[in-house]
Amino acid sequence: MNKTSIPWSEYTWKIVSGCLHGCSYCYVKRFDKKMIPEYHSDRIGEPLSIKKPSLIFVANTGDLFGKWVNDDWIHRVLSVVRDCPQHVFQFLTKNPTRMLQYEFPSNSWVGASVTQPEDIDRISIIKCVSAPVHFVSVEPILGKIENVDWTGIQWVIVGAESIRNANTPKDVVSAQAYARPLIAQIKELGIPLFIKPNLKWFEKVCEYPDKVMNEIN
Secondary structure, X not given: OEEOOOOOOOEEEOOEEEOOOXXXXXXXXXXXXXXXXXXXXXXOOHHHHOXXXXXXXXXXXXXXXXXOOOHHHHHHHHXXXXXXXXXXXXXXXXXXXXXXXXXXXXXXXXXXXXXXXXXXXXXXXXXXXXXXXXXXXXXXXXXXXXXXXXXXXXXXXXXXXXXXXXXXOHHHHHHHHHHHHHHHHHHHHOOOEEEXXXXXXXXXXXXXXXXXXXXXX
């Protein structure tokens, strides 16, 4: 388990890697061209070695709830989550419908990845998952995210595509334009908001769901 540069988490638990969604913007493809899904049994006990209460992002280089993931892998992961009540485990998926099959421990955050209007249905689905905290990661934001009922969502992350060595990051400029009305709406609703540094926004906003953060601090 590694300390992570992902600004909204503290550790990454790469218990399952690889993904078959085939997203064109996937940053993981830069170092894993094949993206073959794999369960790493040797990493199953890693969270148990972290004593300090921490935020742990589960399977950040894959999708634990992809249709191709073995059901037994998921059950093993959730068993470890139950054995580590001192931590908060962050689950993020493009397939929240599969999450509905599971009972998540009380130290779980469940999130849906939404990048464009076609993904908005995932928000209504993630709200129905049995977990104490539901969040939406709008990264990279590739279109207008509007006409959304945000009731039942406790956290929103907004970011641009992770671009390296770009002299003129026009994608960031486009992302800012899409993000502006969304950020205004989330602020107006009073939902905790985390704006990723890659959006190059004019202000730093790093909010978390208060209930859970109070429990781990």
